[in-house]
Amino acid sequence: MAATFAWIAVLIIIVTSVGLLLARDWRSSIILLAVQYLAMFILVLQHWPLGMASVKVVAGWMSAAILGMTHSGLSDEDPEAESGWPRGRLFRLFAAGVVLLIVAAATPGVDTIMADAGFAITAGSLLLIGMGLLHLGIASHILRVIIGLMTFLSGFEVLYAAVEGSVLVAALLAVINLGLALVGSYLLIAAATQETDSA
Amino acid sequence: MNAPTLWIIVPVILGVVLLFINNHRTLSIVGGTAAVLLALTAQFVPIELALKLGPFSLKIDSSLTILGRVLLIQPSEGSLLALIYGAAGLWFLGAEASQTATRLVPQGFMIIALMVASIAVEPFLYAALFIEMAILLSIPLLTPIYVRPGRGVVRFLIYQTLAMPFILLAGWLVAGVEASPGDLALAAQSAAMLGLGFAFLLAIFPLYNWMPLLLEETSPYVVGFLLWTLPTMTIIFGAGFLDRYSWLRSSPQLILALRYLGLLMVVSGGVFAAFQRHLGRIMAYGSVAETGFSLLALSLDLRLGIPIMFLLIPARALGLAVWSLSLTIIRENVETMRFRGARGVLRILPVAGAGVVAATLSTGAFPLLAGFPARLALWEGLSRVSIGAALWMGIGIIGLLISALRSLAVISMAEEYTGWQPRESLSQMIMLGLGLIGLFVLGLFPQTMQLFLSNLPFMFEHLGR
Numbered sequence: 001m002a003a004t005f006a007w008i009a010v011l012i013i014i015v016t017s018v019g020l021l022l023a024r025d026w027r028s029s030i031i032l033l034a035v036q037y038l039a040m041f042i043l044v045l046q047h048w049p050l051g052m053a054s055v056k057v058v059a060g061w062m063s064a065a066i067l068g069m070t071h072s073g074l075s076d077e078d079p080e081a082e083s084g085w086p087r088g089r090l091f092r093l094f095a096a097g098v099v100l101l102i103v104a105a106a107t108p109g110v111d112t113i114m115a116d117a118g119f120a121i122t123a124g125s126l127l128l129i130g131m132g133l134l135h136l137g138i139a140s141h142i143l144r145v146i147i148g149l150m151t152f153l154s155g156f157e158v159l160y161a162a163v164e165g166s167v168l169v170a171a172l173l174a175v176i177n178l179g180l181a182l183v184g185s186y187l188l189i190a191a192a193t194q195e196t197d198s199a
Numbered sequence: 200m201n202a203p204t205l206w207i208i209v210p211v212i213l214g215v216v217l218l219f220i221n222n223h224r225t226l227s228i229v230g231g232t233a234a235v236l237l238a239l240t241a242q243f244v245p246i247e248l249a250l251k252l253g254p255f256s257l258k259i260d261s262s263l264t265i266l267g268r269v270l271l272i273q274p275s276e277g278s279l280l281a282l283i284y285g286a287a288g289l290w291f292l293g294a295e296a297s298q299t300a301t302r303l304v305p306q307g308f309m310i311i312a313l314m315v316a317s318i319a320v321e322p323f324l325y326a327a328l329f330i331e332m333a334i335l336l337s338i339p340l341l342t343p344i345y346v347r348p349g350r351g352v353v354r355f356l357i358y359q360t361l362a363m364p365f366i367l368l369a370g371w372l373v374a375g376v377e378a379s380p381g382d383l384a385l386a387a388q389s390a391a392m393l394g395l396g397f398a399f400l401l402a403i404f405p406l407y408n409w410m411p412l413l414l415e416e417t418s419p420y421v422v423g424f425l426l427w428t429l430p431t432m433t434i435i436f437g438a439g440f441l442d443r444y445s446w447l448r449s450s451p452q453l454i455l456a457l458r459y460l461g462l463l464m465v466v467s468g469g470v471f472a473a474f475q476r477h478l479g480r481i482m483a484y485g486s487v488a489e490t491g492f493s494l495l496a497l498s499l500d501l502r503l504g505i506p507i508m509f510l511l512i513p514a515r516a517l518g519l520a521v522w523s524l525s526l527t528i529i530r531e532n533v534e535t536m537r538f539r540g541a542r543g544v545l546r547i548l549p550v551a552g553a554g555v556v557a558a559t560l561s562t563g564a565f566p567l568l569a570g571f572p573a574r575l576a577l578w579e580g581l582s583r584v585s586i587g588a589a590l591w592m593g594i595g596i597i598g599l600l601i602s603a604l605r606s607l608a609v610i611s612m613a614e615e616y617t618g619w620q621p622r623e624s625l626s627q628m629i630m631l632g633l634g635l636i637g638l639f640v641l642g643l644f645p646q647t648m649q650l651f652l653s654n655l656p657f658m659f660e661h662l663g664r
Contacts, residue, residue: 156364168266179335
């Protein structure tokens with residue numbers, strides 16, 4: 001039963017991470033990010049007790065809320081307005097497909113290294129890591145960069161939860177997630193202030 | 200009272216309190232004095248030993264337990280704390296002259312405290328988490344809320360954040376190798392993870408492109424502070440890995456990798472610095488070369504390399520402080536720090552101009568300056584191992600010296616019959632003057648630092664013995 005839930009979580013991660021890559025509206029991005037944290041919670045639950053795993057989803061949702069609330073107060077600019085960056089949805093779909101292929105190929109090997117964490121968990125975490133890196137590679141808008149970093153870190157956290165169950169690590173990683181969201185909000189506000197000034 | 204409370208929690212609280220003060224001078228004096236007091240306490244009050252003061256007895260415990268894990272500051276780490284907080288005091292006292300005290304002092308305290316926590320936390324692999332928190336705290340330091348963040352800040356955030364997962368996973372894998380030393384595949388995988396993590400964290404070639412960008416975009420003094428704090432503590436953290444894992448310490452491949460990476464950093468930093476036409480970018484590449492020198496020190500026989508690595512720390516702190524303060528003052532007075540904007544700046548900013556040239560020369564191992572003794576020892580040690588490596592290091596040093604001479608030529612290239620019109624404030628001249636004297640004192644009398652440096656190798660169980 002647990003394995004079925006884990007594979008459902010992996011499917012959700014495929015949908016959300018590809019969706020994050022394609023979404024042009026910031027509201028969709030924030031919602032997809034929140035759903036992605038829910039899927040991550042299901043994967044972490046395979047190794048951690050409910051109480052500790054909840055820390056991940058609560059911190060993730062709070063981070064998404066921080067980013068969403070900050071962006072809602074700013075001008076509704078198109079995060080895709082990044083000259084020189086690949087914008088085509090087909091290109092992004094193709095890149096996401098390549099990441100999926102690499103993840104499928106790498107999962108058995110990584111699963112062996114990570115003390116047999118479980119195929120679903122390894123695949124889910126590698127997907128998040130790969131999609132996060134892809135996001136960082138093709139985005140320059142601050143919101144997208146922060147979402148890319150959070151996606152990457154989510155993948156790592158899923159994998160690390162399989163081998164490390166320390167309360168301190170869980171707390172520090174939650175603080176880092178929240179800190180990343182706060183830094184993202186700070187940078188978003190800084191960028192918008194200048195735009196208002198120069199307008 | 201325990202050591203982690205005194206040198207980690209108190210500075211964090213102090214940093215938070217200082218956020219509410221807006222006066223540059225007050226912040227600079229309060230922050231600088233507090234940091235110096237913490238340094239003096241670390242140097243002269245022993246940890247885990249009762250100190251009798253008349254009828255009173257004072258004992259500082261070494262550990263503090265948080266959430267089932269321990270923050271532990273060993274008695275042998277007192278000198279390191281003294282060095283770190285002493286250098287922080289230097290930066291904070293200079294912050295008034297650079298008009299960055301409102302940002303640098305409060306957040307600087309928190310960053311330093313987190314970096315100390317990264318050295319103190321047990322198991323030590325969790326250090327990466329504290330380093331990441333320090334990175335996140337340094338973003339508001341680099342970008343004021345009213346300035347559009349540039350590409351350098353975003354790249355800095357990305358590269359430094361990517362380091363944390365690699366180091367945490369590498370730590371777990373490395374422990375596995377210790378348990379089954381015969382598993383060569385696992386050893387290779389863990390070494391690759393560790394290498395990637397430290398490559399991001401130490402900004403190893405080619406992952407240092409955020410440094411020149413940052414020095415073009417934001418206050419050089421703030422960037423200088425980070426370019427001293429982060430790599431210095433990361434190198435000590437990295438040396439901790441070597442200390443704890445015998446298979447890493449005894450691996451000839453790792454020693455070779457450290458040597459080649461160090462040379463790559465020194466040569467690329469030196470050569471790129473020689474061809475730059477922007478004073479800030481020259482400092483960035485100088486800092487790249489500094490990290491290279493530290494890596495080279497770790498690649499030597501560790502009984503020689505560890506003392507050299509520690510000897511490089513004060514010279515780097517003072518050199519970067521003088522360099523970045525001088526650049527901040529120049530930046531305030533010229534349109535751009537590119538060579539075309541900085542021509543003849545020596546006539547209006549003589550002390551700052553001298554500071555830039557002296558600090559660049561010190562980084563380039565110019566005799567009688569702070570960087571010279573450590574680099575000379577390093578060069579000599581390297582030449583015993585490999586003449587080729589020593590020659591490559593020489594190429595890097597020549598590049599740095601050329602950049603110093605080019606900087607000197609540009610800032611002294613004033614129109615004919617231009618008079619001297621110094622614009623530096625008194626506090627700027629005093630701070631830079633003291634810094635310049637310090638550069639010469641450390642160069643002429645390197646033994647003055649022995650009070651702090653002689654006990655530092657004892658913080659490691661196996662290195663430097």
